[in-house]
Amino acid sequence: xxxxxxxxxxxxxxxxxxxxxxxxxxxxxxxxxxxxxxxxxxxxxxxxxxxxxxxxxxxxxxxxxxxxxxxxxxxxxxxxxxxxxxxxxxxxxxxxxxxxxxxxxxxxxxxxxxxxxxxxxxxxxxxxxxxxxxxxxxxxxxxxxxxxxxxxxxxxxxxxxxxxxxxxxxxxxxxxxxxxxxxxxxxxxxxxxxxxxxxxxxxxxxxxxxxxxxxxxxxxxx
Amino acid sequence: xxxxxxxxxxxxxxxxxxxxxxxxxxxxxxxxxxxxxxxxxxxxxxxxxxxxxxxxxxxxxxxxxxxxxxxxxxxxxxxxxxxxxxxxxxxxxxxxxxxxxxxxxxxxxxxxxxxxxxxxxxxxxxxxxxxxxxxxxxxxxxxxxxxxxxxxxxxxxxxxxxxxxxxxxxxxxxxxxxxxxxxxxxxxxxxxxxxxxxxxxxxxxxxxxxxxxxxxxxxxxx
DNA sequence: ATCTTTCCCACCTAGGTGTGAACC
DNA sequence: ATGGTTCACACCTAGGTGGGAAAG
Numbered sequence: 395x396x397x398x399x400x401x402x403x404x405x406x407x408x409x410x411x412x413x414x415x416x417x418x419x420x421x422x423x424x425x426x427x428x429x430x431x432x433x434x435x436x437x438x439x440x441x442x443x444x445x446x447x448x449x450x451x452x453x454x455x456x457x458x459x460x461x462x463x464x465x466x467x468x469x470x471x472x473x474x475x476x477x478x479x480x481x482x483x484x485x486x487x488x489x490x491x492x493x494x495x496x497x498x499x500x501x502x503x504x505x506x507x508x509x510x511x512x513x514x515x516x517x518x519x520x521x522x523x524x525x526x527x528x529x530x531x532x533x534x535x536x537x538x539x540x541x542x543x544x545x546x547x548x549x550x551x552x553x554x555x556x557x558x559x560x561x562x563x564x565x566x567x568x569x570x571x572x573x574x575x576x577x578x579x580x581x582x583x584x585x586x587x588x589x590x591x592x593x594x595x596x597x598x599x600x601x602x603x604x605x606x607x608x609x610x611x612x613x614x615x616x
Numbered sequence: 617x618x619x620x621x622x623x624x625x626x627x628x629x630x631x632x633x634x635x636x637x638x639x640x641x642x643x644x645x646x647x648x649x650x651x652x653x654x655x656x657x658x659x660x661x662x663x664x665x666x667x668x669x670x671x672x673x674x675x676x677x678x679x680x681x682x683x684x685x686x687x688x689x690x691x692x693x694x695x696x697x698x699x700x701x702x703x704x705x706x707x708x709x710x711x712x713x714x715x716x717x718x719x720x721x722x723x724x725x726x727x728x729x730x731x732x733x734x735x736x737x738x739x740x741x742x743x744x745x746x747x748x749x750x751x752x753x754x755x756x757x758x759x760x761x762x763x764x765x766x767x768x769x770x771x772x773x774x775x776x777x778x779x780x781x782x783x784x785x786x787x788x789x790x791x792x793x794x795x796x797x798x799x800x801x802x803x804x805x806x807x808x809x810x811x812x813x814x815x816x817x818x819x820x821x822x823x824x825x826x827x828x829x830x831x832x833x834x835x836x837x838x
Numbered sequence: 839a840t841c842t843t844t845c846c847c848a849c850c851t852a853g854g855t856g857t858g859a860a861c862c
Numbered sequence: 863a864t865g866g867t868t869c870a871c872a873c874c875t876a877g878g879t880g881g882g883a884a885a886g
Contacts, residue, residue, distance in 0.1 A: 443856090446868075450854070467689070467736070483865090514689070515736065534867085546866080580867050581856090588856075597854040600873035665880090668844075672878070705841090756843085768842080802843050803880090810880075819878040822849035 422461035424569045432573040440576035441587045448531025448541035452595045455527040462517030469513035471555040484583035505543035514559045544578040551575045644683035646791045654795040661711050662798035663809045670753025670763035674817045677749040684739030691735035691779045699771040706805035727765035736781045766800040773797045
């Protein structure tokens with residue numbers, strides 16, 4: 395009796411549909427969340443800060459997934475693909491290509507792969523709520539681990555990988571969203587990007603308040 | 617080539633020994649961390665606060681594990697077993713049994729099971745660092761979920777379950793540590809317990825400083 | 839009266855922001 | 863001189879403490 399309670403607690407992780415057998419991956423669907431917000435940034439060329447210890451992304455990459463087999467086990471991986479072979483420069487208020495990519499040491503610099511911390515987990519887990527990559531950190535120096543190493547002033551496109559971890563690893567899907575392209579920077583170049591980051595990132599609220607205080611103050615009537 | 621990089625990223629989760637095949641669970645060993653700290657609390661009868669929204673435990677239950685199969689998948693579960701059939705009272709500086717347990721509704725109240733958030737995961741994952749249950753929350757009201765429901769003024773003993781999630785669920789081990797017994801309370805009864813909590817829990821540092829300021833101040837020499 | 843619970847609070851831990859000056 | 867990077871910092875978010883008054 396004690397045992398059955400235990401097991402049902404484990405099974406409850408699998409509460410979703412569970413139409414067992416058929417890998418329904420034909421119907422796999424991955425949708426980018428906050429797409430409108432991403433497009434606001436993309437429209438004026440998005441930038442992401444890289445630091446020595448790693449900086450989070452904003453907006454946060456978040457996807458909702460359906461069509462996995464609820465009872466199969468998957469890992470979610472994220473990497474950053476160089477979007478072109480250029481080094482970019484911000485001059486006169488716009489980004490312009492300026493020579494070929496540095497490609498640190500090797501021919502094609504690749505910053506490594508970020509494994510979503512919920513990995514590995516059941517299809518049911520990944521589908522029951524949007525999958526958020528808010529903990530991934532971008533860096534320009536190689537240190538400890540967990541962070542993603544990028545070349546500053548190079549353009550990247552985040553790419554999602556869903557891998558089935560069964561008896562044999564099997565790649566299920568690669569998805570990348572062009573809305574999420576950005577240029578890695580050590581400091582923001584375009585002040586319009588800074589303004590958007592401050593407007594929508596709750597952790598930058600201090601600067602949002604500062605901007606408010608520059609607005610005309612309500613006049614004090616006696 | 618791109619694929620192999622992906623797969624090796626997944627495999628790296630399994631870096632440990634990987635002496636495949638043999639479930640080496642015969643040699644399973646689970647050790648309580650911070651055992652000396654736990655004993656300090658146990659010696660004067662430990663208490664844990666329960667609140668409506670759930671309160672974390674302090675000390676935190678933390679175990680190091682060895683002897684799992686690195687490449688098998690396990691979940692770690694925690695539950696709280698009534699340590700006796702009594703309701704307890706704190707009178708004249710000591711805890712005394714005061715009547716039989718309330719046992720909310722059913723014959724034997726059981727607060728549910730907490731699933732460690734890293735679950736499910738490879739044996740290698742659970743063994744590469746101590747497994748910490750710092751996020752578990754204790755409550756005296758049933759709400760949302762995730763929290764553990766306990767009866768105030770009743771004594772409990774935390775119990776760890778390691779479950780192998782293969783094609784068929786299989787219970788690997790139940791372990792409980794008598795050092796971690798405690799009485800659930802809505803407010804601390806024994807001021808010695810309060811003092812220990814303040815001394816060792818960094819989140820209570822405010823009160824540690826307050827205690828310091830009541831010590832004789834160093835006299836100012838000119 | 840007494841015992842137990844609830845609620846708000848000041849004060850922390852822990853860590854995510856862009857800023858602006860300094861550095862290279 | 864120029865452009866890119868680094869660092870300390872003030873100011874936030876987010877949430878974990880026990881205290882103490884009030885309520886049940």
